[in-house]
Amino acid sequence: MTGLIVAGVTIVAAVVVGLVVRSRNGRIRRSGGGTVAGSAPDGARPDGGSADGGALAGLPADVRDALAEEPADVTLVQLSTTFCAPCRHARALLTHIAEGADGLRHVDLDVTDKPGIARDLGVLRTPTTIAYARSGAELLRVSGVPKREELLTALEPRLAGAERPATEPPDGGRPTE
Amino acid sequence: MSAQPAVDPRGPRFAAIVTTVVLVVVLATGWWPLLAAQTVVFAIGAFVGLKPAPYSVLYRLLVAPRLQPTDEREDAAPLRFAQVVGFAFALVGTIGYAFGVTALGIVATALALFAAFLNAAFGFCLGCEMYLLLQRLSPRAGSAS
Numbered sequence: 001m002t003g004l005i006v007a008g009v010t011i012v013a014a015v016v017v018g019l020v021v022r023s024r025n026g027r028i029r030r031s032g033g034g035t036v037a038g039s040a041p042d043g044a045r046p047d048g049g050s051a052d053g054g055a056l057a058g059l060p061a062d063v064r065d066a067l068a069e070e071p072a073d074v075t076l077v078q079l080s081t082t083f084c085a086p087c088r089h090a091r092a093l094l095t096h097i098a099e100g101a102d103g104l105r106h107v108d109l110d111v112t113d114k115p116g117i118a119r120d121l122g123v124l125r126t127p128t129t130i131a132y133a134r135s136g137a138e139l140l141r142v143s144g145v146p147k148r149e150e151l152l153t154a155l156e157p158r159l160a161g162a163e164r165p166a167t168e169p170p171d172g173g174r175p176t177e
Numbered sequence: 178m179s180a181q182p183a184v185d186p187r188g189p190r191f192a193a194i195v196t197t198v199v200l201v202v203v204l205a206t207g208w209w210p211l212l213a214a215q216t217v218v219f220a221i222g223a224f225v226g227l228k229p230a231p232y233s234v235l236y237r238l239l240v241a242p243r244l245q246p247t248d249e250r251e252d253a254a255p256l257r258f259a260q261v262v263g264f265a266f267a268l269v270g271t272i273g274y275a276f277g278v279t280a281l282g283i284v285a286t287a288l289a290l291f292a293a294f295l296n297a298a299f300g301f302c303l304g305c306e307m308y309l310l311l312q313r314l315s316p317r318a319g320s321a322s
Contacts, residue, residue, distance in 0.1 A: 085252060
């Protein structure tokens with residue numbers, strides 16, 4: 001009898017978890033990181049000014065390298081593992097989005113053997129996609145397969161805003177390390 | 178576990194449904210030989226391959242002929258990993274029941290049921306997406322990035 005009750009409770013719990021996960025899939029969470037709060041709708045500070053160097057320096061090396069290797073207005077860094085089926089869907093979608101949008105780049109980081117990166121970034125689930133500004137400031141993150149329209153809408157001000165005034169950081173050359 | 182042929186995604190979904198039913202029966206009856214059999218099923222999927230896994234065979238024989246063929250394909254590595262996770266829980270559960278530690282048997286089986294049901298009902302592979310979390314909890318997670 002106990003077993004039957006446990007089975008019932010387990011299934012109810014799984015339904016709840018399943019619904020929560022489903023509702024969170026693809027939902028965009030804005031990152032509270034000081035410099036980008038409010039996602040600068042006025043475009044006054046395209047790259048969040050104050051903490052430029054600091055933001056980049058605080059990132060795990062692999063992410064920093066990915067951002068530096070080909071700087072873009074917004075870089076979507078996707079964290080994936082070999083064992084994650086939705087990661088493939090996310091990769092296909094993001095690659096497609098990045099091809100169609102100016103100043104947008106997509107990098108897929110396989111962290112199967114690099115749990116440190118996920119730990120440093122506070123990522124528990126794959127795929128998780130984090131959008132970084134050129135400065136290395138985190139703009140937003142999405143767990144699960146992103147939703148195309150919502151993501152583009154959220155990123156639009158960053159892409160347009162950064163395009164307009166061409167305020168490249170003076171050291172925008174390329175940090176050769 | 179690389180370069181494996183992709184599979185029809187409905188096969189694993191079917192397997193998850195069968196697994197869910199089997200695990201509910203195990204919990205309801207406490208009949209551990211059935212859980213032992215399920216453990217073997219997991220083991221075949223995890224360590225031999227998805228093709229010879231009993232529920233995949235069942236799917237190909239009974240279900241697939243009645244469905245429209247699909248071009249959709251899913252990579253096998255995540256699915257194999259899920260079978261490994263299921264195997265671990267089922268094995269612990271079987272040992273629990275068999276040696277009279279019924280509470281352990283129930284808890285382990287319930288965890289396996291939880292994962293199987295999420296897969297069957299939502300197509301959500303818990304072990305796959307939580308791989309990072311599992312890895313972090315495991316002892317060797319201390320390695321630097």
